[in-house]
Amino acid sequence: MSTNKPSKINKLLGLQPPGVVLTSNWLSEQGYSPELLRKYRNSQWLFSIGTGAMIRANDQIDYLGAIYSLQQQLNLSIHPGAKTALSIQGRIHFLDFSEKEIYLFGNAKESLPVWFVNYDWGVKINYYTSSFLPADVGMILTEKKENFDLKISSPARAIIECLFLAPQSQDLMECFQIMQGLNNLHPQKTQQLLELCTSVKVKRLFLYLAEKSGHAWFKYLNVENIDLGKGNRSLVKNGIYIKKYKLTVPREMEKNEYPDL
Incomplete structure (x- = not known):
């Protein structure tokens, strides 16, 4: 025995x-x-x-090792998204982004296990549930410490998640700065995400910021196939109305008073 x-x-x-x-x-x-x-x-x-x-015994774990278990053992779609996914990929080194604050996303019916919530991971966990994007679209695998692969948001999905949080939980001008840095998004994959996204606010804001950033990939998007809904959307009070996208944005954003990257 x-x-x-x-x-x-x-x-x-x-x-x-x-x-x-x-x-x-x-x-x-x-x-x-x-x-x-x-x-x-x-x-x-x-x-x-x-x-x-x-x-x-003697194993060193962090929140990423816990998320791996949520994905691979419990078959949950919970994943690092928004600025956290971009940070893991080295995409927002120019921002004053603290890795002590983590952004996780899951679908509307998924909850973080109690053990995950109660354990001290050394970081603040911000968890958002929604169904504005399909769980399996726009995800990539990233290797961490050569031990395991983790599903995280691709750059296109991550900026869309940032826009989903704006303006309540994500600064709009910071979204603009992030978008300016995304000069190599894949047009077809980005098109798919925008067509599947159910948030009219997010889609309008994404297209506005992408066009304003002057990205070459923007001209390959088929905007006519993206449902932008009807009526006006206002992100801030006393902003500037953008007729093309029926969107009211911060004045400093439209005046482009934010420094280019």
């Missing part, structure tokens, strides 16, 4: 890459009973970080 235990624990330790959380639901699917897992914890091979979640 003593010979089989190390063998089974060694198998368990090899099932997932280092640096990730092991969820109880996933462990149960792999054939590990609550009693066996309790023995592993008592033997200090595993350590609980909350109800339903464990880590391996």
Whole structure:
């Protein structure tokens, strides 16, 4: 019996890459009973970080390792998005962006597990649920520490998520600055995202900022295929009305008083 235990624990330790959380639901699917897992914890091979979640002895984890487990073990669409996804890709080094504040997105029916919410990851977690974009469109894989791949928002999806948060939870002028830096978006993939996006505000603002930034890829977008809705949209009070997009924006944005990158 003593010979089989190390063998089974060694198998368990090899099932997932280092640096990730092991969820109880996933462990149960792999054939590990609550009693066996309790023995592993008592033997200090595993350590609980909350109800339903464990880590391996001497393993270093952060919030990305936890998100990997949400994606790969619990099959959730929760992912780093907006400025966090852009930061992971090195796209917003010019911004005064603190990596101590993280932006996560999931679909409207997904909640963060209690163990994730209660654990101290050393960062502030901002989690947003919505259905304004399909969960599986505009995602990319990024490698982290050579241990695991993580699904995060592509640059096009990330800026769309930024615009979704604006102006309440994301500064509009910062969105403009981010858009100015996105000079190599893929037109077809961007077109797909805009056609599938259900937020009229986001689509109008995206097109306005992209055109104002003078990106070469903008001319390859087929705006006629993007539903921009009807009626006016106002993002700020006492702003400037943009007739082409039926959108009221900050005066400093339209006057282009923000420094170019």
